[in-house]
Structure formats: C-alpha cells, structure tokens
Amino acid sequence: MCAKYGFEKPNDRRALDLMNTAAKAxxxxxxxxxxxxxxxDEYSLPVSSRDGRGQRLISCPRWTWPDxxxxxxxxxxxSTFTANYVYSWPTCFPGTPLSTPLPTFDGRAVCYPxxxxxxxxxxxxxxxxxxxxLYNTAFWxxxxxxxxxxxxxxxxxxxxxxxxxxxxLFSKFGINYNREPEMxxxxxxxxxxVSPEESTSPTSSGRANKLWQYELADPKSHDVAKTVDDLAEPVQQSKTQTEKDRKRRAKAKILVDHLDIIKDEFWDxxxxILSNKPGRIPKET
Structure with a gap:
C-alpha cells in the first residue's frame, strides 16, 4: 500500500491519522x-477479561482462552477495524480513491496472566x-x-x-529529533x-444530563497494577450492575493521545484502565 498510494517516508501523517480513526471506532x-x-500499521487492543483478573489482547500469541x-x-x-479504515479513507486521503485489492488486516489474540x-x-x-x-528518520x-x-x-x-x-540528523540535516512529533x-x-462519580447538570432543554466527574486522590495512595494483580477473586457483580458499567464505558469520551505509557504516571x-472499574485520578503535584 505504501508504494501504491505514495505514502510519505518515514511517516505519513494521513496514514497514521487513518489508523487512529479506525482504532478509535x-x-x-x-x-x-x-x-x-x-x-x-499495527494496533494492540487490550480487552477486559470476563472474570476481571486478566486482560485479553488482540495482536500477540494465544494463551488459554477457548478457540x-x-x-x-x-x-x-x-472486521470492525477494516470496515472503518475503508470507510474513513476519503476523509484522510481526499482525491486519492481506493482501488482493488482493498486494504485488509489480520489479527491474533493472547491472554496475559x-x-x-x-x-x-x-x-x-x-x-x-x-x-x-529514530532509525527510519535518519535513514530517510x-x-x-x-x-x-x-x-x-x-x-x-x-x-x-x-x-x-x-x-x-542534527549535524548533516539540521533535524533535532527531540522536536519530531510525539506521535x-x-x-x-x-x-x-472514564471517571468515578455520576452527577447531573442541566441541559438547554432543562433536563438533567449525566456526567462522570473525577475524584482527586493522593498519587502515592495506590499502585494500580499491584492492586489489580493482588485480587484473589474477581469482583462479583449482578447482571444489572455489569450492564450499567458497559453503558457507562460506551458513553465515556474517547481520547487519542501520544503519551509515555512506560512510566507509572500514565497508569496511576x-x-x-487496568482495573476496568471507576477509579480516582491523583492530584497534581
């Protein structure tokens, strides 16, 4: 596809935006x-497990889930990703219509313990x-x-x-790699x-509009990964509560950002995100 549609090297912002659009969908x-x-051209999508103890992940080796x-x-x-990729193509590549063979994607799943x-x-x-x-930027x-x-x-x-x-990059081409786009x-x-507390605010029609508000917490008060991994038994929820949680997640605002996910700060x-339950966001320090 890169050669067929003339993707820019080393990065084509249009192509990356299209991938993000499909993944967000x-x-x-x-x-x-x-x-x-x-x-x-790769996306990993962790999915909350049914028992609340692990994470299922698209795009890596399989573990113990039934086939x-x-x-x-x-x-x-x-299929959802591919459909949205093709559907959104004209928005990101106006004037460059798709032709056969159309873009396709594959995937695989794994359960991390x-x-x-x-x-x-x-x-x-x-x-x-x-x-x-860094290599591709220097190479191109x-x-x-x-x-x-x-x-x-x-x-x-x-x-x-x-x-x-x-x-x-800097001495030969005047490129400061640190100033390259974060994406x-x-x-x-x-x-x-997602945020933990439900509140209401009036709308223009006078009806109450449900919002989810953050509750600030001390950033040193919790270790999310350890807390989730230490759960000896999954949290038992009624079908009603489970459905409410699903609806809350479905209505939550979805963000696309380019952040450091190696350090603890993003997760804390x-x-x-890791617990799949409403939580508290730490106070600014």
Whole structure:
C-alpha cells in the first residue's frame, strides 16, 4: 500500500491519522476494550477479561482462552477495524480513491496472566516505536536529503547507537529529533476518559444530563497494577450492575493521545484502565 498510494517516508501523517480513526471506532463500538496502542500499521487492543483478573489482547500469541471465544474476538475486532479504515479513507486521503485489492488486516489474540505482563508488553512496543522511528528518520534523511541510495544509507547507519543517529540528523540535516512529533516517537494511545462519580447538570432543554466527574486522590495512595494483580477473586457483580458499567464505558469520551505509557504516571493517573472499574485520578503535584 505504501508504494501504491505514495505514502510519505518515514511517516505519513494521513496514514497514521487513518489508523487512529479506525482504532478509535473499534474502541467506541466495543466497550469491553479498555485501551488501544498503535504504531505504524499495527494496533494492540487490550480487552477486559470476563472474570476481571486478566486482560485479553488482540495482536500477540494465544494463551488459554477457548478457540471459539478467541476466534469471535479476533474476527469482530479485525472486521470492525477494516470496515472503518475503508470507510474513513476519503476523509484522510481526499482525491486519492481506493482501488482493488482493498486494504485488509489480520489479527491474533493472547491472554496475559497479570496486568504487569500486559504493561511490560505495551512498554516494549513503545520502546520499539522510538528505536524504529529514530532509525527510519535518519535513514530517510540520508536518502531524501543526503542523496544516498538505500544500501548506502543502511551501511552508514550500521552499528550506530542512538546518540550517533541523533548527531547525523542534527549535524548533516539540521533535524533535532527531540522536536519530531510525539506521535512518531511514542505512537498513539486511545483510552476512555472514564471517571468515578455520576452527577447531573442541566441541559438547554432543562433536563438533567449525566456526567462522570473525577475524584482527586493522593498519587502515592495506590499502585494500580499491584492492586489489580493482588485480587484473589474477581469482583462479583449482578447482571444489572455489569450492564450499567458497559453503558457507562460506551458513553465515556474517547481520547487519542501520544503519551509515555512506560512510566507509572500514565497508569496511576487513570486506574480505571487496568482495573476496568471507576477509579480516582491523583492530584497534581
């Protein structure tokens, strides 16, 4: 597709925005998805497990879920993603119509036994995003601005460390890698802006409008990953409460951002992502 539709190198903002649009639609349509993380043409979408103890993840090796559940999960996510990708193409690529063969995607599923395992996987993906983007930025600068062919550019970068790639970019092309767009360096994170308390505010029609408000908490008061992993038994909920939680997640605002998900701050400030329950957002320090 890159060659067929002339995607820009090393990053095509239009193509990345299209991936984010499709992934956001999946998160919106499937309330059990708690988070989505995307780099280039790949997205990982953690899904809350039925018993509240693990996370099912699209886009990695399978663990112990029955084949029937895994197959349905993967086909639902992949088909929803592909449909929205094709549907949204004209918005991101106006004047460039799709032609056959149309874009398609595949997927696979895994169950990570602990929340910390899931975080480790997502941290690896974001670290890999930075490593690959730094290399690609330097490589394409050498090709596009340094008049090297692909082989020569590859040899120039062979064996170099991050600081040397940064030096090549700055000294030869005046590119400060630190000023590159955050989406290119960190990837895209899609999550629900869920908050714990329900309140009401009047609308223009005079009716009460339900809102979900944050409750500020001391950032040192909790360790979300440890708390979730330490649950000996899943929280038992009635069908009514479970359905209310699903509706709340479905109505929550969905954000697309480019944040550091390796450090604890992102997770500690949004405890509901890992616990799949309403939580408290820490106070600013």
């Amino acid at each position: 999946v998160v919106s349509e499937l309330p059990d998805i708690t988070l989505a993380y995307g780099v280039s 029937s559940i895994l197959s349905k999960l993967v086909t639902t996510v992949v 602990t929340v910390q395992n899931l975080r480790d996987y997502l941290s690896w993906r974001q670290a890999d995003c930075h490593i690959n983007n 600068a050498l090709v596009q601005q340094g008049d090297l062919d692909n082989t020569e550019a590859s040899k120039t970068l062979d064996g170099t460390v991050a600081s040397e790639k940064n030096e090549i 290119y360096k960190k990837g895209s994170v899609i999550f629900r802006d 400030r949004r405890p509901w």
